[in-house]
Amino acid sequence: MLSTDQIIGVMSSQGLRITDQRKTLAKLFAETEGYLTPKDVYDYMCKKYSGLSFDTVYRNLRVMEELGVIEQIVFEDGLKFRGGCSEAQHHHHMICLQCEKTYPIHFCPMSLADTPEQFQVVKHKFEVFGYCKDCQASKQESTDAQQHG
Ligand SMILES: [Zn+2]
Ligand SMILES: [Zn+2]
Ligand SMILES: [Zn+2]
Secondary structure (H helix, E strand, O other), X not given: OOOHHHHHHHHHHOOOOOOHXXXXXXXXXXHOOOOEOHHHHHHHXXXXXXXXXXXXXXXXHHHXXXXXXXXXXXXXXXXXXEEOOOOOOOOEXXXXXXXXOEEEEOOOHHHHOOOOOOOOOOOOOOEEEEOOHHHHHHHHHHHHHHHOO
């Protein structure tokens, strides 16, 4: 994942003013392993900055996502964000539905899409959801426990 300095570096190279709040957001995402909902981020920011509006926090998340320093995934229970991968190459993600551990996939299926000629592709997303090895094991255990009463 990107470090705090890498996130700040990208933001400032794109002409974004590096405010104290943006530094805090960069640090939060660099130091968080999993995904954060906009509400998680807002709650965290409110502890540090009083009188912050949800809109301001959300707008910063949008900007950071557009710059690619954080990644946005739509889960069944809503939108979540995590720090961007340090993988320089274009890649996709395989995500565990239980622990939200994320693995890169280097195969890009885009060339297989039958894009109409007049359609200009700007970006695309491709995510695969499932269960990692650890979570498969724990699911198995809980099913066993239920069966044995
Ligand atoms: Zn990634
Ligand atoms: Zn898992
Ligand atoms: Zn791709």
